[in-house]
Amino acid sequence: MTLERDIQAVQRIGVVPAILDTVCRLTGMGFATVARVTRDHWVACAVHDTVEFGLRAGGELQIENTFCQTVFELREPIVIDAVSADPVFKSNPIPAYYGFESYISVPIILPDGQFFGTLCALGKTAARIHNPETIGTFTMFADLIAMHLDAMARAEAAEERLAEQRAEAEERDRFIAILGHDLRNPLAAMMSGTRMLQAVRDEAEAQRIAQLMLATVGRMAGLVDNVLDFARAKMGGGVAIEPAAAVEFEQSLRQVVDEMRVIEPDRDIQARFDLAAPVVADVPRVTQLFANLLANALRHGSPDAPVRVEARSDTSGFSLAVSNDGPPIPPAIRQRMFRPFSRGEVRPGQQGLGLGLYIAAEIARVHGGTIELESSDAETCFTFHLPASAMVVPAAPAA
Numbered sequence: 001m002t003l004e005r006d007i008q009a010v011q012r013i014g015v016v017p018a019i020l021d022t023v024c025r026l027t028g029m030g031f032a033t034v035a036r037v038t039r040d041h042w043v044a045c046a047v048h049d050t051v052e053f054g055l056r057a058g059g060e061l062q063i064e065n066t067f068c069q070t071v072f073e074l075r076e077p078i079v080i081d082a083v084s085a086d087p088v089f090k091s092n093p094i095p096a097y098y099g100f101e102s103y104i105s106v107p108i109i110l111p112d113g114q115f116f117g118t119l120c121a122l123g124k125t126a127a128r129i130h131n132p133e134t135i136g137t138f139t140m141f142a143d144l145i146a147m148h149l150d151a152m153a154r155a156e157a158a159e160e161r162l163a164e165q166r167a168e169a170e171e172r173d174r175f176i177a178i179l180g181h182d183l184r185n186p187l188a189a190m191m192s193g194t195r196m197l198q199a200v201r202d203e204a205e206a207q208r209i210a211q212l213m214l215a216t217v218g219r220m221a222g223l224v225d226n227v228l229d230f231a232r233a234k235m236g237g238g239v240a241i242e243p244a245a246a247v248e249f250e251q252s253l254r255q256v257v258d259e260m261r262v263i264e265p266d267r268d269i270q271a272r273f274d275l276a277a278p279v280v281a282d283v284p285r286v287t288q289l290f291a292n293l294l295a296n297a298l299r300h301g302s303p304d305a306p307v308r309v310e311a312r313s314d315t316s317g318f319s320l321a322v323s324n325d326g327p328p329i330p331p332a333i334r335q336r337m338f339r340p341f342s343r344g345e346v347r348p349g350q351q352g353l354g355l356g357l358y359i360a361a362e363i364a365r366v367h368g369g370t371i372e373l374e375s376s377d378a379e380t381c382f383t384f385h386l387p388a389s390a391m392v393v394p395a396a397p398a399a
Contacts, residue, residue, distance in 0.1 A: 003036055003038075003041060003043050006036045006043075006045060006116075006117075007036065007043065007045045007057065007058055009045075009149055009152055009153075010034050010036070010045035010046050010145070010149070011045065011046055011057065012152065013145060013148045013149070013152075015144070015148070016034060016046045016145065017046065017048065019034075019119075019141045019144070019145070020032040020033070020034070020046060020047070020048035021048055022141075023119070023121050023137070023138060023141065024048055024050065024121060026134065026137060027102070027104070027121055027123065027127050027129050027134060028123060028125075028127050029102060029104075029121045029122055029123035029127060029129075030049070030050045030051030030053070030122075030123055030124065031047075031048070031049050031050070031051055031053040031055075031100075031121065031122050031123070032047075032048045032119075032120065032121040033045070033046065033047045033048070033055065033119075033120050033121075034046045034108070034117065034118075034119055034120075034145060035068060035117045035118050035119075035120055036116065036117040037063070037068045037069075037071070037072050037115070037116075037117040037118055038063075038072075039063075039072070040063060041060065041063060042060060042061045042062070042063045042066050042068055042069075043058065043059070043060045044056065044057055044058065044059045044060070044061075045057060045117070047059075051123075051124060053098075053122075065094060065097060066094065067094060067103065067105055068105055068117075068118045068120065071105050071106070071107050071118050072107075072115060072118075075107050075109065075115065076107070077104065077105060077106040077107070077135060077138070077139070078103065078104070078105050079103070079104045079129055079130045079134075079135060080095075080102060080103040080104070080130070081102060081126055081127060081128060081129060081130045082101055082102060082126035082127075083095040083100070083101050083102070083103070084101065084126075085126075098122070099124060100122040100123060100124055101123060101124055101125050101126050101127075102122065102123040102125065102126050102127035102129060103120075103121070103122045103123075104120065104121050104122075104129050104134070104135075104138060105118045105119070105120040105121075106118060106119050106135070106138045106139050106142045107142065108142045108143075108145050108146050108149075109142075109146060110146050110149060110150050111146065111147070111150045112150070116146060116149060118142075119138055119141055119142045119145065121138075187220075190213055190216055190217070193209050193210075193212060193213040193216070194213075196209050197209055197210065197213075211262060212262065214262075218259055218263075225288065240366075241281075241282035241285050241363070241366050241367060242282050243280055243281055243282050243367070243391070243392070244280065244281075244282070244283075245278060245279075245280055246278065246279040246280065246281055246283050246286075247283075249275060249279050249281075249283060250273045250275050250311075252283050252284075252286075252287050253271075253273060253287065253290060253311055253320075254271065254273070255287070256287050256290050256291045256294060257269055257271045257294070257309060259291075260291070260294050260295065260298060264298050266303075267298055267303070267306075267307065268305075268306035268307070269294070269298075269306065269307050269309065270306045270307070270308050270309065271308075271309040271310075271311075272308075272309065272310045272311070273310075273311045273312075274310075274311070274312045274313070275311065275312070275313045275318075276312075276313060276314050277313045277314050277315055277318075277388075278313070279313050279318045279386070279391060280391035280392060281318070281367060281386060281391065282363075282367070285363045285367075286320075286363070286367075286384075288359070288360075288363065289320075289359075289360040289363040289364060289384060290320060290322070290384075292356035292357065292359060292360040293320075293322040293356075293357075293360055293371075293382050293384070294307065294309065294322055295356060296322075296356055296357060296382070297322050297323065297324040297380075297382070298324075300324065300326060300380070301324025301325055301326045301380070302324065302325045302326045305324065305325035305326070306325075307322065307323070307324045308321075308322070308323045308324070308379075309321070309322050315388060316387065316388055317385065317386050317387040317388040317389075317390070317391065318384075318385075318386040318391070319383060319384065319385050319386070320383065320384040321381055321382070321383040321384075322381070322382050322383075323379045323380060323381035323382075324379065324380055325378075325379055325380075326379075326380060327377075328375045328376050328377055328380065329373070329375040329380055334373060334375065337357055337373060338357050338358055338360075338361040338371070339358060357371075357382075360382075360384075364384055364385075364386075367386055367390060368386070368387070368389075368390030369384060369385050369386035369387065369390060370384075370385050371383065371384050371385075372385065
């Protein structure tokens with residue numbers, strides 16, 4: 001926890017003011033505090049001051065100028081009836097610096113053994129506090145504060161877990177709803193295409209319908225692949241890859257473009273490939289990444305503007321850029337673009353699981369590459385970078 005949160009936690013304990021008032025009445029001292037103490041900080045969380053010591057809640061003292069540093073290190077109380085008569089502390093500069101004659105500080109240790117801070121009191125005159133009754137009372141109050149802090153921390157953790165579970169449940173319900181919708185559309189297209197094939201008599205028209213149905217099946221397969229990859233990533237297995245020297249890599253990339261042209265026959269996809277250097281990667285995974293980026297550009301780009309694809313490889317590595325025209329992506333959406341189910345703003349009637357960019361980012365990560373996003377009024381561009389240093393053919397297993 002941060003110091004600010006610790007201060008707020010102590011101030012939410014309703015009995016703390018009564019504890020500080022009680023210890024002052026019990027000892028005759030005029031100042032008492034609950035302090036958060038770390039190796040480097042001493043901060044007052046709550047204060048009871050009748051002698052105008054001058055310290056308020058949130059105030060900080062130099063840790064080296066306090067006895068609490070010793071309490072922190074030894075985890076033992078320090079009790080002084082009268083500084084001027086104490087053989088250990090009478091020559092210590094700290095009492096003179098703050099102007100106190102009597103002092104007590106006991107550690108506040110949480111149930112898990114963590115040192116939280118101290119319950120302190122001091123007075124400008126001598127006091128009879130070095131006795132089992134007073135020390136026992138301070139220790140009891142310190143333990144009570146520690147129990148309250150622990151109970152509050154547990155309650156906050158439980159609330160956070162409950163909030164996470166609710167968010168996961170909402171995410172799961174949304175996921176199932178979107179998945180059902182997205183599967184229903186291509187299934188409806190398949191049913192429609194099947195009916196058309198039953199009625200058509202022209203061979204060319206039948207081929208055209210079959211090609212569209214094949215593209216629809218590809219969409220469904222890609223949807224299922226994304227769901228499976230998401231499940232693997234959520235379970236900690238990550239996206240599996242099998243890097244190898246890419247053979248006919250450009251042809252695989254062009255095939256993705258051709259398939260998208262069939263799915264989106266009214267869209268203009270402009271592709272440039274300059275693969276001057278060999279690429280080492282898991283080609284099916286990279287084409288899956290490419291298909292997700294390209295589908296995203298087609299979904300969110302201006303329908304009357306081309307989507308541009310450029311793939312290059314040289315001695316520095318491989319890069320694949322997909323760009324589209326359209327309004328820039330707002331900063332708030334950019335921050336969560338690569339999270340699952342983050343779909344952003346789409347045109348009416350458009351659907352998507354919001355997994356495409358997440359899976360693409362996972363594929364880039366396991367390859368040792370990155371995906372960068374640039375979005376301006378001119379264009380939005382996603383670029384996959386795979387440095388040459390990451391393109392290593394794995395060694396063959398020993399016989």
